[in-house]
Amino acid sequence: MRPVVDGLGIVSPNGLGTEDYWAATLRGTSGIRRITRFDPGRYPSQLAGEVRDFDPAAHLASRLLPQTDQMTRLALVASDWALADAGVDPAELPEYGAGVLTASASGGFDFGQRELEKLWSKGSEHVSAYQSFAWFYAVNTGQISIRHGLRGPGGVLVGDQAGGLDAVAQARRNLRRGAVAMLTGGVDSALCPWGWVAQLAGRELSTARSPQAAFLPFDVAARGHVPGEGGAILYLTTAERARHPYGEIAGYGTAFDPPPDSGRPPALGRAVRLALADAELTPADVDVVFADGAGRAEADAAEAAAVNAVFGPGAVPVTVPKTMTGRLYSGGAALDLATALLALRDQVIPPTINVTRPDPRHRLDLVTDGPRQARLRVALVLARGHGGFNSAMVVRRAEGNH
Template identity: 65%
Template sequence: MSATAVVTGLGVVAPNGLGAEEFWKATLAGEHGIGPVRRFDAAGYPARLAGEVRDFVAEDHLESRLLPQTDYMTRYALAAADWALADAGLDPGELPAFDMGVITASSAGGFEFGQRELENLWSRGSGYVSAYQSFAWFYAVNTGQISIRNGMKGPSGVVVSDQAGGLDALAHARRQIRKGSRLIVSGGVDGSICPWGWVAQLASGRLSTGEDPDTAYLPFDARAAGHVAAEGGAILVVEDAATERPSYGEIAGYAATFDPKPGSGREPGLGRAIRGALGDAGVEPADVDVVFADAAAVPELDRAEARAITDVFGAYAVPVTAPKTMTGRLYAGGAALDLACALLSIRDGVIPPSTHVRLSPEHPIDLVTGQARSATVRTALVLARGHGGFNSAMVVRANHS
């Protein structure tokens, strides 16, 4: 029988809170982390809002030797991993190195670090480019830095599938637990809020150009006009359920699909991913207590997601929420953060709201808006879609008593 993978630790770095509990408190209160871009002068760009992490001072969390070799998103990831391990009550130094692995998701790598070093190359010459540029920009850098910092030499890797990546990475973590690994640090932390990264994100055509932080990102709303880019994410500790440590819940089911070619007549992939994840978990649609939506805030994508949800569950049949309306879309960090939310919902019996959204009548879903909703949450479904056709769905549920 395959081992059961459970989550024993959470570490969060988000635009509306540092640490899982601070983030969760802010999220239940509907506190926003979206505002004007501060990291660079965005006045000349069509999109000028972002979900930026506040009050994170790297020197307070990391050794000085790490600062010259890390992009800011890697610093977030290292801190989140530390917090997740502490939350699980684990000291990696007390465990065999090859029993521990690291699997993270990324969409961009260390863009700000890379931009700075390329500017040095162009303006000053190759002698002024940091040797750390060889890896600080790379997609796998968070996995590498977390594993080195904590002496983790077991199965490791990185997944690149945009917003879907956080779920995909955690699915790989579950696979390694089933194969016999003792502990996998997993999830996603992302961020590319710099001119280079900003231009790349604008190229998708999906960034909101709204000026009001409260209404720039409105999924499932008739006013939906794109998403707000953001930074941060969540790192989770995944272990075998045989551990004696308490856990937040079980990673019970997962499926991933890819959208067919437009015009092919084939079913879009998200509905298939939902059914696949439910089947993998051995649960029926009626067993699901809440759905954490991908929430693209692009009208046609919102319609497709609402249709996929209602095709499986029925109209208005299950509560749906998108707490990322408070943070923006964190790319590879977004789905991991939603999964952390799902586990905290199970723990506390509450569903966080989708803020400032006025549900359009064309979407027959029970969207939780306004305030957090008290509910018995035993089983949660998290959905994520990556630009280019990636679809992932993951079921988490309370531990069996």
């Protein structure tokens, strides 16, 4: 049984829909700007990757709008697009043979804030009954499952950025246990004052005012990351059932960092080796690495060291297309995975924008000057989550893909 991705649904700050996103990414078009969802003037960080020009009423029934957060609305639309891309009518799938497994890092922060405001200003009788689930980490899984009648295996992974890969890996396990298809990936959004304060507490956000200078992974001027919203939902099925697969989920590895004061090294390199072993590949087989790209000097150095330890300095092209979207938390790695599959399809590596002075100490072959044409058969996607999560996923180009 070979698990393959047969459909993509992308909602991103620099493009709604797979082809719009991909065209913008190859052009190097950024979706990072000053926040418009609320007035960020009182906060030290004021930039984000917002999904703009998204009208949920144009895509979703009016009855869904009062019970869903921005995050869930984006996820529902992405799931629609993933199924349409795969040419699948979920009603034709076995009733309990297809399921939903997503990642979430924050839940519905914006919905929660609005209901808390009602509680404080008007009283408990004004709080929506939908608050009981609209804020919850598993709400995307539940709403997607209900929307499409997918009653098979379900769940949610909470692992910050790494969760986007962990969810796909768990969906792959469900296929191996007998499921015929899974909607998986991650979509996140926490662009409201409550969510913003929570993100600022980690002290990892860039305070730059210029979008071109704010998020610079592996650059000598790296100064933190820019948050964003969105992500990707993938339709995962077996190679035998797929119509025009983008690629195969060939390998996966995960490892947890030791305590900071333990003296032991970070675990990202171990996750990479586990993923390669799972795919039965060697480092020489990998044609491109989609890096996590934290945008902080120490974290970037640790990731570069892990890549170099596995592949050798400068031995494999590395890219960080999330410089155009910001870090989307659970949606980020899912979007990177979708981007890697598109790169395999079109034989081109998307660029890392705005990085004009790559730190030579990292010794990486960072793709910065526009897209790079290359012969691509295998891609490696890396993701690290706050608190020590590390995940790596190997994807292999499918024959006769989209």
